[in-house]
Amino acid sequence: MSKETYLLFVDDEQPILNALKRAFYNEPYLIATATNADEAMNILSQEKIKVVVSDQRMPEVSGVDFLRSVKEKYPRIVRILFTGYTDFSTVEDAINLSEAYRFITKPWNTQELKAIIHQAMEYFDLVAENQRLFEMMKARNEDLELLNKKLKDLYEVQKEFTSTVSHELRTPLASIKTAIDILMSGTPGTMSADQKNILEKAGRNVNRLKNLIDDILDLSKMESGKAAFNFERHDINKIIEEVADLQEPVARREGLFIKKELDAAIPPIFLDRNKIVQVLDNLLHNAIKFTKEGGIVVLSTNKKEQNHIVVCVRDTGIGIKEEDRERVFEKFQQLGDPATRGEGGTGLGLSICREIIVRHGGKIWAESEYGQGSSFYFILPIEERRREF
Ligand SMILES: Nc1ncnc2c1ncn2[C@@H]1O[C@H](COP(=O)(O)OP(=O)(O)O)[C@@H](O)[C@H]1O
Ligand SMILES: [Mg+2]
Known part of the structure; x- marks a missing residue:
């Protein structure tokens, strides 16, 4: 796999950039270098930079100001400041204005520098992964909310349906029941034992159906909050x-x-x-x-x-x-x-x-x-x- 350019060093002194290039020669990623802010911005717009390390003292734009523009334009890029001296107010600015991840004092110790950059890369990946997970959760959540709404709508339709259908079933059922009762009473004429048997069975089934409809109607009324309680x-x-x-x-x-x-x-x-x-x-x-x-x-x-x-x-x-x-x-x-x-x-x-x-x-x-x-x-x-x- 070819190496990708993840790291950008910005320093107005070419020898420093050369030294850094040499120091990072064996790392699993390429490094880009720029001698001023404009050049650096240009690189940031073209490469997939994860970490940018900038010198503070540069002739046109200070490191803090440059990192601040980076923050505004590419908030996810991890920013590190190089300071040539222990200037606390610069460090404070770096933290407050450009939200620098770290600052490194010159002259640096190569091992330490590598460790810090390594951490910064991991930090970038972690934030990116978190972001990805967050987006995924958000999308899932939206899906779920949509599904939930659909279910609710369906439930409402179903409840309405149940209550209407049950109502509609009650009336014809009552008329069947009356018909059976009249036949059983013997008024329209006497029936054979067999006929009576069959009719009795029909009567039992009508009762079962009536119980079922009553129960469904009862329950659907209560579930939809339509049942009046006294x-x-x-x-x-x-x-x-x-x-x-x-x-x-x-x-x-x-x-x-x-x-x-x-x-x-x-x-x-x-x-x-x-x-x-x-x-x-x-x-x-x-x-x-x-x-x-x-x-x-x-x-x-x-x-x-x-x-x-x-x-x-x-x-x-x-x-x-x-x-x-x-x-x-x-x-x-x-x-x-x-x-x-x-x-x-x-x-x-x-x-x-x-x-x-x-x-x-x-x-x-x-x-x-x-x-x-x-x-x-x-x-x-x-x-x-x-x-x-
Ligand atoms: N007292 C009980 N003893 C044993 N099982 C019961 C008892 N009450 C209810 N059940 C069980 O719970 C089920 C549901 O009861 P219920 O909702 O009243 O329906 P149903 O009486 O119409 O079957 C019953 O079918 C039965 O299996
Ligand atoms: Mg029961």
Whole structure:
């Protein structure tokens, strides 16, 4: 590879330049020399100079002034000043005005000079590399920002789409359901057992579809901040009693026992009643669904902390593996074999629960001993701390 010219010496005394040329003869780069500022500027405009070393005492322009012009025109070139004597004010100027990297006093020690120039070259490369990395990061960042914006736009379109489509689906579905109900009632005429069977199946599927649409609509409304929350102070223990009473017959039919362990010291909590009922309904429904006959579901509340209460729905069911405990709160995440999942689920129940609890300024999570049972906890702040959108 041919050597490139990276180093420029500027000195009005040719013998000095000659001596420098000799001293740097073996270096892996070529050196250029100039006897005055104009000539030096000319070289800088043509060569890929990394380091320029200038004498201070020159007849037309001083070294400091020359280096200052270099700084203005080629800020990345590393500047070094040669001073013939220890003149502190010149050194100060060199540092302040031309932002010189170093100064070297004459007469120089060749080894030292080489070491300094070497450092200056490395410094130039380092700054250039930093700059390159910085530019790269900037470009990446711009790409990312653009992508982010695109994603956001897409998400907005998707949300709008979901909510419109769900709305549009509800109406025809309701009319199918009514038609099935009328047929089942026998008013239009009696049906054979086979016909009834088929119609019953259709009815179940319509219900599933309706649940799915309701859940999607619920979730998309909450995610887009369109769901209205109505916060008022309520007795959470009372709400739990009501939800439990309503599901008691279902639990009994499945051979399960519901137990309540409610902390009487809980003050009224700021919450949206219907939404919290929805959360409790979902959790209790899951607990019943994923617990085999003979199991127990415990609903408990407690106020161990000053500023929040903890509600827990615990069951003695199939449990959730450690690695799935976060995932169950994601949309459409249903665990295990589809055949044993229990019927009618959409995989949206817990996502809805999470949205509701987060909007209350609370937190929801699951704990479980796999195979022994699960506990779903949520905390609610006692004082109003809901999230606004
Ligand atoms: N109490 C529970 N015990 C075991 N697994 C549960 C329990 N609650 C939820 N899960 C798991 O989390 C998944 C997601 O629950 P959810 O969002 O309510 O959807 P769905 O009930 O419609 O399946 C369930 O399909 C089930 O695999
Ligand atoms: Mg569920």
